[in-house]
Amino acid sequence: MPTRGYIFFTKLYNVAPGDTNLRSTPILVPHRLLHLLPLHALPLSDKPDQCLLDKFPQGVRYSPSCQVLQLTQNRKQSNFSDFLGVQNPTQDLTYANLQVEVIRQQFDLTEVLIETAATKAALMDEESDDKKLLLRDAHCLHFACHGNFYEKSPLESCLTLANEEPLTLGEIFGLNLAQSRLVALSACETGLTVRNSLSDEYIGLPSGFLFAGTPSVINSLWKVDELATAFLMIKFYKNLEKSPQRETGEVAFALNQAQILLRDLTREDFEKFLDQFQQKIEEIWASLSKGKRKIAEKSLEKVRERQPRPFASPFYWSGFIATGY
Template identity: 25%
Template sequence: MFASNHPHAIHLHQNLARSLQMMYIKQQTIEDLNAAIAHFETCLTISPEGHPDLPLALIFLASCRHMRAKAGKDDDGFRNALLLLSKASEKMPEAHPWFFSIYHLYTTIFEDYYSLTKDASFLEKAFQYHQLACSAPGIHTWDQLTAALCWRTDANKFHHTSALEAYKTSLKLLDRHVIATPTVFGRCKALLEGILRDTPSLAADATACAISAGNLELAVELSEQGRGLLWSQMSRFRVTINDLRVVDDEGRRLVDEFELLSTELGRRQSDSPAIRPATATLRRTQQEEEARQYRQTSSQWDAVVSKIRQKQGFAYFLTPMPFKELRAAAVAGPIVIINASIKRCDAIIITKDGPPRLIPLPDASLGGIAALSGDFRNVLRNTAGVGEEKMREKQLIPVFRRLWDAVLAPVVEVLLTIVSKGSRVWWCPTSKLTSLPIHAAGPYRKGASNMPNIYISSYTPTLSALIRSRRQNASKVASNTPSFVSIGQSKPNSGSREKELKAVGAELELVKSLVPASMTCSEVSGDEGTVSGAIQALKTNSWVHLACHGKQDFLQPFDSSFALRDKPLRLSDIIQAEPENPEFAFLSACHTAVGDKKAPDEVIHLAAGMQFSGFRGVIGTMWAVDDNTARHMVKEFYEAMFSGKVDCTNAARALNKASKAVDKDKVPMDQRVVFIHIGA
């Protein structure tokens, strides 16, 4: 075949053997596997002692021997594969990136060996190597995360006691991987097109695992850690980095080091050498150098982060909030996390005092909730025509009733022992529940109260988001005279392909007439209703009413936008605006509080962007708004909002009152509950 003294004989045998191994994996022809083994054995025979590619040949041969042992249920074959891996480890320098491949292969061999022999010691060894793979030296976080997710999958498969630790490790590495991605758009792509596409229920399943283990505080922490990653990390960067810069000279130096190393780490993150075979000595040495540089940069980054955490007030920098900090979100009323996992469905009630309270939801399932969400969307889509309002209401009521029976009724029963009717409650739904109007659920039976008559409902994407909404930024001194601006656009740019909104002008006039004299009031509309005009208004006014077309972009969530005269006002523009003293925003536009169906727990929508930008309270919409009827809700809302002291935290109560006070002959049911309140 190849002369043993040929300068590339080792690599030629190795590449041919790998091709044959791949053919076996695809076609399961044992002759291909035997031929692959023969070529790998030749590699070992002709390789001089100390050849740098020898460990790789041993790893590949171990993999093939394992495959043959599994196919033939050959005890000796398993032992031989394990022996080959041991030899490969002995021939590799410390912290070599190929250790990742060895650990990963060990887990597979030991699990298959356990399945053959039922020897529990083999299973324990498999999970020891799962844990080692997650912290293998010189390995990028993507590979570590992949290993952790394999650990989680196998722990569930074998019902192993390490499942909870696997989930904790997975979420920790997910957080680290996203942090190491240098741009917001890169992080969004890494989440929506990569990690969460394949594991959308990671946070919910981790939470369910902690609940099953009886650790409710950890369940809350894991739920928080795994959802809203983009907003949480952006907030941690923005607030902490800005605060650290002004502490002292060391703070500024640490920020500069952190940003420099984060950029370098992100650059090195893009190409992982962990399990890619080296086809030539040059390529192998390049991989080893890449791993060494990555390891060095990662260590430097860890050291800087450690120094930042030693600064007073920065102990939780880039770490998930512990429960004792998260419970502060419930200072004004209970928060209900509703966790929907394939494992189980539960609600957790968090109050400012006492431990979290668990309410199992035995009548709810992830599949049932997904079906309910689909039925809800179908009703809205199939009854959207003029004159179909009564039909739509008739079809919505059974959906609201099913949501109540399966999810809300058990929760409300417990809530009523904690807070009385008419109190404020914050809902923190997960998974497909984020697309369902929890605030509108109810039995819809004679003599029974529905949710709007039981509690004043608000939503929060995460507990930390609600904490941020309540926190006053000391660097932004509140104005003595709150300012109100109405931003409207009835005729958006032609590129938007949106029809003219006939009622926007009347809505803006109505809002202007309802703003109290104690507030300065201005308007940005018509030819002035441009992106630059809107951004300037957002920057300089504390209260904002925005009336125009809204668009949710599911492919590029940060391109979700409001349609203005010259071009779209994108979510990314709003994030970068950094308003001076934001208080409250009313988004009278379609689809401003709708997230990505594939990654609903990330809550990337226009209302969330306004909240992240600093607005303490935001009213958004869960589906399409009829601009002819929206003004009736707007009128009732602002009349209730400004009936007493001007306070943005009264918005949820005013919205609840408006939904009940509005003329039901003029405003159909779906338009009375389309608006939701987010924040404080």
């Protein structure tokens, strides 16, 4: 981390150091542009090799505003057995198929819209047969797709579905997600926000999903690394599986533990992860064009060259945050 950024983060941490009477799972409501920073990655002034996440092992949560936080606190905890996934609708995310196919195995009832089938009509269709899991019925919504943020027109910010169809923030605000327990946005720029000129609240995709009814959202702060994201999401859901009651704060705890694992992952442990999913990775590579496969292979080689911990940089592990309650 650049020296200037380190000094700035240290000053922020010193405003409310971890030794004060903060709750074991702090909830951060950032002010203005602080919404764009991974505050959970704040370095500790007394232990520069550790960060805020290490100080609060039960997890760090975020909220767009105190009003939204109060709204999510009052929601009942839904079941967590039904999974609806949107898988690589633009067909250009190499490891999206891996993460969704692994994650779906942890749920009782699953519906996955794969690549060209992940259209807006398929996702929003309310007149389909009763056997299909609808957007409004799913307990967990997982979007492994691109997200786009438009600062000058935030309500047009969107998740990109098949045929380049946008699911816009304006449409998300109008959804009914009362049955949802979690929305995971495993995509680029899904957490970027713009400040409402009438208040300090920020408007972005997470706010839209929280307003629509879900109490928890996982979202990214920048264009995330595909392979690191696949590992992180697989471990995140494995951690959630250990908490069948999905109690308050468990989403943040599961995410933060996965982030620490990714940060501290050694080259040897990374190789074990690759071995576990080697067959699936080979299938994914076989489906790529010659040029794209060569890019994927070189990308993996570069990861292996980063010693001793390939994903130690905050760029790889701190880009996702748990928003909500």
